[in-house]
Amino acid sequence: MKGLVLAGGSGTRLRPITHTSAKQLVPVANKPVLFYCLEAIAAAGVTEIGIIVGETHAEIEAAVGDGSRFGVEVTYLHQHAPLGLAHAVLVARDYLGDDDFVMYLGDNFLLGGIDDLVGRFTRDRPSAQIMLTRVSDPRQFGVAVLDASGRVIGLEEKPREPKSDLALVGVYLFTPDIHEVVADLKPSARGELEISDAIQRLIDDGRRVESLVVSGYWKDTGNVNDMLEVNRLVLESLEGRTDGRVDDDSELIGRVVVEDGAVVERSRVVGPAIIGAGTLVSGSYVGPFTSISRDCAIVDSEIEYSIVLPRSSITGVSRVEGSLIGHDVQVTPAAGAPRAHRLVLGDHSRVRMSS
Structure with missing residues (x-):
């Protein structure tokens, strides 16, 4: 066959x-x-x-x-x-x-x-x-x-x-x-x-x-x-493991995978969730059912029930949920937008959002 x-x-x-x-x-x-x-x-x-x-x-x-x-x-x-x-x-x-x-x-x-x-x-x-x-x-x-x-x-x-x-x-x-x-x-x-x-x-x-x-x-x-x-x-069937670095000021709750080379600092990650190799999560909240791919950056932001593709960054954004974010995307603050954001962004996008 x-x-x-x-x-x-x-x-x-x-x-x-x-x-x-x-x-x-x-x-x-x-x-x-x-x-x-x-x-x-x-x-x-x-x-x-x-x-x-x-x-x-x-x-x-x-x-x-x-x-x-x-x-x-x-x-x-x-x-x-x-x-x-x-x-x-x-x-x-x-x-x-x-x-x-x-x-x-x-x-x-x-x-x-x-x-x-x-x-x-x-x-x-x-x-x-x-x-x-x-x-x-x-x-x-x-x-x-x-x-x-x-x-x-x-x-x-x-x-x-x-x-x-x-x-x-x-x-x-x-x-x-x-x-x-x-x-x-x-x-x-x-x-x-x-x-x-x-x-x-x-x-x-x-x-x-x-x-x-x-x-x-x-x-x-x-x-x-x-x-x-x-x-x-x-993600519901995920087995948690920490191969990357998680500092003492961070909290991992439930089934969370931190892949080799990833860094989680001053952050809270609630599983099931996966943080890809080479990704930085700093001063942020990553909620359940979220997959962050390799070489991303989630800084001073909140994200939940979302997929983020490689080399993308979310910086200073108060809330992203139910989103699919492409490769090489940058999401940054802008005034006047709602507190929760739902995004479908193609590769190499540039978005400004309120914090």
Whole structure:
């Protein structure tokens, strides 16, 4: 079995962050979302992974390398434009050959891994196996309809009037049967080759399509709120440790990670929270569910329930919360702004705020 990871999307819902960064590399608890995906595939025993890349290929290739850090062998497959999930399968046809494969969307986060999914597929080997989860608004997703035995009998892509509340999770398993139907697909009204259409074709041809309802936590981290929520969830399982320096005038409460080279002085950090390598926290309050990346500075400020990307600084700001702050951002005081701030700042931003 091989892995196919999709990392070619442009991430429009995470702009302005993704104007200059790949959405799959936005960190959760100071680790890119894409890395959780690669670790999950490796943990399931799959060691050959093809990564579909697009305009952000250089950044992704630099971050992932040859895959050895994850215990896998990575091959990069270039997609000239994000023309649908089934189009990615088409692009990867030669790489996949006649192997079964697991396809994983690189901006999806699934708590608990995919070991059970892969084991069940290997044992039963249907033409396709999908993962489903119940959602409050199925109109935003691909939706599956099941029969009484749990077998998939129909799929709809973002239906106006959904027939169920079971949405497709961004992890799929296929035998080589999928290539036959993908080769004959026509673009949808969105101009894309839809994987839901390909799976529906398998069903129409009498092929077996099985499903597994996710019992754990799943999120598509395509927008800021979901990214912050996944960050919160991962930090909930954090084990505290102090590898950096914390002075006697500081207080760490709960599960806090202070990475090697970080300095916390005259500050209060309430976990779960993580302070990245080379970061300075001085005269500040860092509240729960906050991830401060490497080489940042939080000085005379308060921040909570937020993600701060590398080399950014917040100085003299009374309150930042529910925020996603990009690379190389500077946040400094200005008069007349509210006491609490909610920010989504792209890389190299310059912001003045009241203290």
